[in-house]
Amino acid sequence: xxxxxxxxxxxxxxxxxxxxxxxxxxxxxxxxxxxxxxxxxxxxxxxxxxxxxxxxxxxxxxxxxxxxxxxxxxxxxxxxxxxxxxxxxxxxxxxxxxxxxxxxxxxxxxxxxxxxxxxxxxxxxxxxxxxxxxxxxxxxxxxxxxxxxxxxxxxxxxxxxxxxxxxxxxxxxxxxxxxxxx
Numbered sequence: 001x002x003x004x005x006x007x008x009x010x011x012x013x014x015x016x017x018x019x020x021x022x023x024x025x026x027x028x029x030x031x032x033x034x035x036x037x038x039x040x041x042x043x044x045x046x047x048x049x050x051x052x053x054x055x056x057x058x059x060x061x062x063x064x065x066x067x068x069x070x071x072x073x074x075x076x077x078x079x080x081x082x083x084x085x086x087x088x089x090x091x092x093x094x095x096x097x098x099x100x101x102x103x104x105x106x107x108x109x110x111x112x113x114x115x116x117x118x119x120x121x122x123x124x125x126x127x128x129x130x131x132x133x134x135x136x137x138x139x140x141x142x143x144x145x146x147x148x149x150x151x152x153x154x155x156x157x158x159x160x161x162x163x164x165x166x167x168x169x170x171x172x173x174x175x176x177x178x179x180x181x182x
Contacts (some may be wrong), residue, residue, distance in 0.1 A: 014168055015039070018081025019080060023109070024123065024149050025085060025102045026050060030067055031149025033157040034078055038176035039164055044150035045074065058130070062108050072112040080116055081096025082170060083109060086123030086156040106175045114177040121160050121172035123152070 017037045024031035032045040051065035064072075075083060085106040088098040103120065110118035163171035 001027050015164055015170065016081055019078040020157060020161065021045070021069065021071070021078070021083045022082050022153040022155075023083060023085045023162065024152040024156055026089075026149055027101075029149045031141070031151070031153035032071065032074060033150060033153035034074070034080075035157060035161060037079075039161045042154045042161060044147065044154055047147070047149050064112055065108070068105075068108050068112050073107060075113045075116050080113075082160075083113060083118045084121050084157055084160040084172060085109065085117060085118060085175070086152070087120040087173075088123050100110060103175075110175040110177040117170065117176070118175040119160070119170055119172035120175060121163075125158050 018039075019037050020035040020039050020042075022031075022033040022035075022042055024033075028050050030048040030050050033042045034045045034046055035042050048067050048070050051067045054065055055063045057063045071083070074080070074130050086103060087102050089095055106120055162170040
């Protein structure tokens with residue numbers, strides 16, 4: 001018998017196969033990265049414009065915005081098993097306004113992509129590292145803006161994939177998909 005939980009459908013480390021996505025949530029743009037079904041390598045996908053306002057549905061729940069819809073479409077196209085969203089903490093580990101924003105975005109995304117899992121992973125220093133990598137690759141600083149969010153998403157996703165391989169379990173904190181109105 002074959003199926004999603006059979007050995008033939010499991011990646012190394014015992015985790016179910018399936019592409020993973022990495023998401024770097026910014027104020028103006030969202031970087032998106034993807035992996036292969038075995039979760040070996042993260043690659044840039046695209047930069048999605050961030051919806052600045054989240055309208056409410058008639059029942060008071062947040063409506064699906066264009067940014068969440070685009071990521072949900074990518075989850076569906078790739079048959080993604082997990083979406084890793086970067087959680088921007090301060091260097092001390094404390095949470096601030098950007099952390100609250102990422103948590104709120106992840107909750108909306110989890111509702112839109114269920115049953116695919118959404119997990120929050122620490123992303124401290126990813127944007128700084130992404131800028132440094134782009135400079136090292138010869139990219140001019142002025143041209144970073146268009147790809148730095150994707151590069152940060154790659155770092156977020158690759159870190160999560162590395163944790164999966166070493167620990168044999170999904171990285172980060174699971175975001176519960178709440179039914180509308182909850």
